[in-house]
Amino acid sequence: MRSSNYLLATLKETPSDAEIVSHQLMMRAGMVRKVASGLYTWTPTGLRVLRNVERIVREEMEAAGAIETLMPMVQPADLWQESGRWQDYGPELLRLQDRNQRDFVLGPTHEEVISELVRKEVSSYKQLPLNLFQIQTKFRDEIRPRFGVMRSREFIMKDAYSFHIDEASLEQTYQVMFKAYQTIFSRLGLDFRPVIADTGSIGGNLSHEFHVLAESGEDAIAFSDSSDYAANVELAEAIPSKDKADPATATMEEVETPNAKTIQALVEQFGLAIEKTAKTLIVHGVNENGDASGLIALMVRGDHELNDIKASKLPQVASPLTFANDDEIRAAVGAGPGSLGPVGLPLPMVVDREVAVMSDFAAGSNKDGYHYLNINWGRDVELPAVADLRNVKAGDPSPCGKGTLDIKRGIEVGHIFQLGTKYSDMMKVGVLTESGKHQNLLMGCYGIGVSRIVAAAIEQNNDANGIIWPEAMAPFEVCILPMNMHKSARVQEVAERLYEECKGAGLNVLFDDRKERPGVMFADIELIGIPHVIVVGERNLDEGMIELKNRRSGDKEKVAIADVVQQLTATNNR
RNA sequence: CGGCGAUUAGCGCAGUUUGGUAGCGCACUUGGUUUGGGUCCAAGGGGUCGCAGGUUCAAAUCCUGCAUCGCCGACCA
Secondary structure (H helix, E strand, O other), X not given: OEHHHOOOOOOOOOOOOOOOHHHHHHHHOOOEEEEEOOEEEEOHHHHHHHXXXXXXXXXXXXXXXXXXXXXXXXXXXXXXXXXXXXXXXOOOOOEEEOOOOOEEEEOOOOHHHHHHHHHHHOOEHHHOXXXXXXXXXXXXXOOOOEOHHHEOOEEEEEEEEEEEOOHHHHHHHHHHHHHHHHHHHHHOXXXXXXXXXXXHHHOOOOEEEXXXXXXXXXXXXXXXXXXXXXXXXXXXXXXXXXXXXOOOOOOOEEEEOOOOOOHHHHHHHHOOOXXXXXXXXXXEEEOOOOOEXXXXXXXXXXOOOEOHHHHHHOOOEOOOOOEOOHHHHHHHHOOOHHHOOOOOOOOOEEEEHHHHOOOOEEEEOOOOOEEEEEEOEOOOEOOOEEEOOEOOOOOOEOOOOOOEEEEEEEEEXXXXXXXXXXXXXXXXXXXXXXXXXXXXXXXXXXXEEHHHHHHHHHHHOEEOOEEOXXXXXXXXXXXXXXXXXXXXXXXXXXXXXHHHHHHHOOOOEEEOOOOOOHHHHHHHHHHHOOOEEEEEOHHHHOOOEEEEEEOOOOOEEEEEHHHHHHHHHHHOOO
């Protein structure tokens, strides 16, 4: 490609609405342009990168035995009514009507369509297992699209769906997909981790997310420092620091704390260790039928954070988790939120595992302006129900039993899970078994955020000059950068010759033949992040050399003109 | 959906307080200059100031409504 025939579309200035570095660089490098909130055009450079990601994903999916399909983005509502998700999905599902007022959706995912296909086309256990995938545009009407293509409304996803007659077959394909994902993200040159994830309301036994590690990641991941254990902080089990509480050493006393409305204030007033305090949070409760029913108190240690997901999974707690307001608390307890505690609390209570092993701790006394010091379970108040309620934090023991936890941020780029029979039951996806009986199929589902990977890769690979592509993703593997070509017939001749040679060798090459100053060209090419640059200039031509520059290391080496292309193809690892 | 903010040339912004001929930098066009890291000089093109009403002799500027975009939060998986 000659840059004079190409659309570089680079920008000097950073658009004001781009917050994170990948969004800024994708705009500046001319990879995407926003069309509306959460909707982007992929400009030529961006599309080349996107196609590289797709190519690697496709190759590895096929190598793992999956078969490519392509399903429509617009899907009829009746399929969604059949699966129940027409009701369940909420406003993220964009619904629309055709000219005959028939209802349709823009597909946020394709379980319904693939189920419809498989129930029609597959009728015997002999046709199983089957793993079908596509690389398709999805649409989710996100409440708040942000960070460019990282969280956009329209995005490209690889989604695969597998169908099985039994658990063993599902498990086997799941493991094959797990390995394929590791290969894909490794080939893409990403620093990533598989992470134990929520099986959630979907059910199923097992789920893993694949995260690219980056400061800007929207998820927090807990890692063991001594094993492979990694889990989303939302889900990581918090292990108490000891088996049981230490014996009490002091008698409980009530103290006046007129200004201590927060744990921090309480700690300062009495010079307490924050680990010797506990906070009491009041949320809405439910009865056995799941109907709203009164309030319930949750307690975590003063320096710990309540985990919303864990709390809302408790049978006594309303889901989604809803905090009581000041008036509700006052009506139920007779004191405000700053003075709550376990002693004399007229509400049902669940305490975190760590709270259950505390001794001599401080908490509110359920009277405005008073706290108790030196509370001890059993002696001063009965120990209520105990549950895992808090977020893990760095330094906690790892739930795998080995080492302690460290917390890093990650960007979710892949998610695999065993769906079980949720969709096949709803949509009657089944076959005849060996014994001639009808049986609904087990399903697995495997997603990769193709467009998000492009942004995630930039988050991990950039410097002050721009993007530094992993070679497998780079829009061009090599750029020929002639110095003042329009003044030197020699430079032009060599540049043209190398350009033809590169093309002949199958390299994706950009020939920057613009009549620009060298500084402008260097800056643009580094911004775009092309891994290898061949600098052709009068300076080295007398010796028959060019300069080969590496984007990542910045290293420059003189290479004989005759050897350059051979050297580049030898190290090419696309 | 709640809170806050923005909307003036392709991009980044000033001008709005105190109403009076539409500005700056970058980008773009032309000519010259320069030529191994975002040259310099000169000339030029480009804006119904988000939209609709209102106040006024006069509105980018004041008032009302709407739209779009963004940030924080909640929500969702």
